[in-house]
Amino acid sequence: MKKLTSLVLFGLITCLLITCSRTPSCHEEMLALLQQVRKETRVADNTFSPEGKITYMDSLLNLPHSTPGQIAYCKYLKANILLEMGEEKKAIALFQSIQEDATPAQLSRIIRDLGIAQLREGERSNCISNHAAESCLMPVRGLGVHQDASGSSKAIDLYLSLLKENPKDLESMWLLNLAYMTLGEYPSKVPAQYLLPGMNGDTTVTVKPFQDIAAGLKLDIKNIAGGSIIEDFDNDGYLDLVTSSMDLSESMHYFKNTGTGSFTDLSFQSGLSQFTGGLNMVQADYNNDGYTDILVLRGAWKGKYGHEPNSLLKNNGDGTFTDVTTISGLLSFHPTQTATWNDFNNDGWLDVFIGNESGVMMEDTRHPCELYMSNQDGTFREVANRAGCDVKLYVKGVTSGDYDNDGYKDLFLSTMNGKRVLLKNKGQNKEEILFEDVTLQAGIAGTYGNSFPTWFWDYDNDGWLDIFTCDYTFKKSLAFYAAAEKLHLPEGNPEKMLLYRNNHDGTFTNVAGHIGLDKVVFAMGANFGDIDNDGYLDMYLGTGNPQYQSLVPNKMFKNMGGKKFADVTTSARVGHLQKGHGVSFADLDHDGDQDIYIELGGAYKGDAYQNALFLNPGQNTNNWIKLQLQGTTANRGAIGTKIKVTFRENGVQRSVYRDVNSGGSFGASPLRREIGIGQATVIDEIEIQWHGSKTVQKFTNIHPNQFICITEGDRALKQLPHQPINWILPDALCLPGTLASLN
Numbered sequence: 001m002k003k004l005t006s007l008v009l010f011g012l013i014t015c016l017l018i019t020c021s022r023t024p025s026c027h028e029e030m031l032a033l034l035q036q037v038r039k040e041t042r043v044a045d046n047t048f049s050p051e052g053k054i055t056y057m058d059s060l061l062n063l064p065h066s067t068p069g070q071i072a073y074c075k076y077l078k079a080n081i082l083l084e085m086g087e088e089k090k091a092i093a094l095f096q097s098i099q100e101d102a103t104p105a106q107l108s109r110i111i112r113d114l115g116i117a118q119l120r121e122g123e124r125s126n127c128i129s130n131h132a133a134e135s136c137l138m139p140v141r142g143l144g145v146h147q148d149a150s151g152s153s154k155a156i157d158l159y160l161s162l163l164k165e166n167p168k169d170l171e172s173m174w175l176l177n178l179a180y181m182t183l184g185e186y187p188s189k190v191p192a193q194y195l196l197p198g199m200n201g202d203t204t205v206t207v208k209p210f211q212d213i214a215a216g217l218k219l220d221i222k223n224i225a226g227g228s229i230i231e232d233f234d235n236d237g238y239l240d241l242v243t244s245s246m247d248l249s250e251s252m253h254y255f256k257n258t259g260t261g262s263f264t265d266l267s268f269q270s271g272l273s274q275f276t277g278g279l280n281m282v283q284a285d286y287n288n289d290g291y292t293d294i295l296v297l298r299g300a301w302k303g304k305y306g307h308e309p310n311s312l313l314k315n316n317g318d319g320t321f322t323d324v325t326t327i328s329g330l331l332s333f334h335p336t337q338t339a340t341w342n343d344f345n346n347d348g349w350l351d352v353f354i355g356n357e358s359g360v361m362m363e364d365t366r367h368p369c370e371l372y373m374s375n376q377d378g379t380f381r382e383v384a385n386r387a388g389c390d391v392k393l394y395v396k397g398v399t400s401g402d403y404d405n406d407g408y409k410d411l412f413l414s415t416m417n418g419k420r421v422l423l424k425n426k427g428q429n430k431e432e433i434l435f436e437d438v439t440l441q442a443g444i445a446g447t448y449g450n451s452f453p454t455w456f457w458d459y460d461n462d463g464w465l466d467i468f469t470c471d472y473t474f475k476k477s478l479a480f481y482a483a484a485e486k487l488h489l490p491e492g493n494p495e496k497m498l499l500y501r502n503n504h505d506g507t508f509t510n511v512a513g514h515i516g517l518d519k520v521v522f523a524m525g526a527n528f529g530d531i532d533n534d535g536y537l538d539m540y541l542g543t544g545n546p547q548y549q550s551l552v553p554n555k556m557f558k559n560m561g562g563k564k565f566a567d568v569t570t571s572a573r574v575g576h577l578q579k580g581h582g583v584s585f586a587d588l589d590h591d592g593d594q595d596i597y598i599e600l601g602g603a604y605k606g607d608a609y610q611n612a613l614f615l616n617p618g619q620n621t622n623n624w625i626k627l628q629l630q631g632t633t634a635n636r637g638a639i640g641t642k643i644k645v646t647f648r649e650n651g652v653q654r655s656v657y658r659d660v661n662s663g664g665s666f667g668a669s670p671l672r673r674e675i676g677i678g679q680a681t682v683i684d685e686i687e688i689q690w691h692g693s694k695t696v697q698k699f700t701n702i703h704p705n706q707f708i709c710i711t712e713g714d715r716a717l718k719q720l721p722h723q724p725i726n727w728i729l730p731d732a733l734c735l736p737g738t739l740a741s742l743n
Helices: 006-022 027-040 050-061 068-084 088-097 104-128 150-165 170-182 478-486
Strands: 228-231 240-243 253-257 263-265 280-284 293-297 311-315 321-323 336-342 351-356 370-374 380-382 395-401 410-415 420-429 432-437 451-457 466-471 497-502 508-510 523-529 538-543 555-559 565-567 580-586 595-600 612-615 623-630 642-649 652-659 673-678 683-689 696-702 707-711
Touching (some): 027 321, 050 068, 068 088, 068 104, 088 104, 104 150, 104 170, 150 170, 170 478, 228 280, 228 580, 228 595, 351 395, 410 466, 451 523, 466 523, 523 595, 538 595, 623 683
Parallel strands (some): 336 395, 395 451, 623 707
Antiparallel strands (some): 228 240, 253 263, 293 311, 311 321, 336 351, 351 370, 370 380, 395 410, 410 420, 410 451, 420 432, 451 466, 466 497, 497 508, 523 538, 538 555, 555 565, 595 612, 623 673, 642 652, 642 683, 683 696
């Protein structure tokens, strides 16, 4: 490329700095910058710009004197680009046009890609054009079975021909079985020698099935990979939804929860629809004004074309948002999708750490991580180098928490460089705080392996934060590894998931393999919550990568008392085959249990898909408590504050521990705490350790199933309105016996 033309970029930045110094808003300047970046990156060698690639390929095909081999190769490449653009019929025709003159080796490759094209055509005519709540849910059944069988039928013929040539082709074997399943013919019609057992899933441990009601509430946005935030942005007590997309031509969306059974699309009125791009987002009240703001993260995966600006969108408290990136001091141009808000120096104001992507192979492509410390006036200063946390790795996930209970928030980084990094916050060091790399001492260095989503959580409720991250090391398609797992073959990624249990002495032990987290998942978007209010945190992992062959299900794991995790994907009916990105857990309908929203769709327009809202049917009669914390000396949103809820269940006393945060590193849950307490009928004590101020407050003898606001320093509990919401859904989603009709 002409790099983001340095002159243009320099001019825009200069304009931003000058203009924003004179006006209270950098809104229009940021919009102009995003438009310019989009224009500059629409080029042939940008992997994620099929429009740029198709123009270049057509120019090659129009060159005179090309040999038949060159023409065929260009047509092959163009067919794959057409797939990326969602033009399956055109791609299929082009693949078929070059089959006859192909060599055996070339033919195998063409047939493999033609099989994917046929599967995608079947998906488009069934799951997308005639979308149903069960579409693309594995195991595929009911309304998910394809009514138009042509795409999958043709794919079956192609994969059978590939397997005839190579019976050990695991990728083709997985896709063959999946194609039969989309027609309702798995396992009965699958040839015995190619049958993968157990694709209907494990039901050793079961939960009640969730139901996707996104379409009924008009929340089924169809875009490529993006982020999601569930939060009460207008302080009316009801949780709203904001989504984004990594594509600079796709807008953000804002849906207000009316509290009366529906959502109102306020994307235009709020100003958020003007903003494009953003693979992920994370919320925080950065200026302590009582309204939750949004940080949009851009440029991830795009390498030299990922020099996109992040956006800090200030919540104006009147239903609108304004871009304040430049005047706040946060303007930078590094590829990223991950950040964590916390008060790292305990001054009562939120700081933000941003994990950037330095090139894995290119030493000259360095994008150090950034740490922006609050100046306590709505602006920030960047201090990562002085603070010892300017890590130069391909960072995919960051999380913050006080793993050693010393009162300072530490950092954990998940990367695609085969390293995982734990940075201990040593507190104030002259002008700024100082971080120390304690990865080796903490026992986290371990086996080499890439990793992606991550978070701190107390999965076993012992009062010490543990660390979860998901392995992302693979050399073949995810379909290959999924098939290998079903056949119990040794092939596969080395560690899969990693759960570092806190040993209470500054060290950790990876216990994933001992407690049921040894499944193939390759998670991207992921988050955690308590689906059954037993007080133990469960998780939902969105899987995938840009390859179209990566048709593997998203996974849900239930926490069994802090001692084991069980795969409940099949019984929960959440095993979506579409690429899983931003994940948010929240009780959207105020019925006491957490629902799950997930941003679906891959990295290309041809891989866009409708997002899903999985409604929790209510798993049992367990009780709960909801806490909305408001800091006074601590940061207003209480991020980093620790909560301990103690109660007796069946005569046994136990405690549940929570931190205030938005959950995982890809997708954001609300900052209010939704805490399950099992069968307890009274809460003996709620202890709040306000982060930063070191204030400790205790409240005793509290009745469950309430929504309570606690303000730092106020000894009175304020009960907030909390009436269940009955969703207004189309009749098609309210058939007798369906979950929607029971809510």
